Amino acid sequence: MGDPDAGRKHLQLFRAVGIDAEVRAEVLALPPGHPYLRLPLQMAAGLKPKLQTFVDPSELKQLIANAENELKDPNRWGTTFTLLQSWGRTGHTGGNK
Template structure:
């Protein structure tokens, strides 16, 4: 059996499943689809998407899948070595492990938005306090190499024009993680920070750049 670190039922302290949904907006559908198309069709492929699996018919037999695609799992749950080992164990010989995680370094706003930038830092702290790593993409290739794999890597950061709904992602995550944030900032402090960030993001000239989506994949040989 694979390691229990493969989180099919979220840990109680982990960022909620809604946080994963917020991160995994439709904006990332095209980069993911393009990569999957470039990997080429696999006849009768057995595919597992580990994005927000809360139970159900998931085969945990070692080597059960030709492609295991894990999105934002290390950022939510941490324990990268254990999780990658568990995910790798589900890949059949010759199959592919694909992992997608965020790298926060490009997550910026124009003009500069100090309150929103501060909120992003606090969100990263909330993920870290719960055992996750909102910046997991930065170390993803080295994590896969440490697991004995030879990853290939693509990165994507998307420019957001005025009015783009994904500009609001820090506010959406702050709503999802209001409890942990209030534990650190206090309810008044969190309310003030959210109001300030909202004011910044509603400015008519507001533009931004997403975090970088790091896609790392490797063929698994036994």
């Protein structure tokens, strides 16, 4: 499994190797009915065996049912995950010196 906080470490990693780095974060508001609101449920389905090592199967089933019911609310909105974009430049500009 990857590191869900990897993006937060990018600036430190870039700077450690001498790269002048920048970072940008993006979060989008999702209106009611947006298909991405179902993403956590899709992830839960794919991660079901792993989740059942933390939560009793009957409790997990109830949590998923509760989430399904929340998504039926015509006023339910949400947000995306925070997406981080990192980039940087070294002092080297290319060419011959």
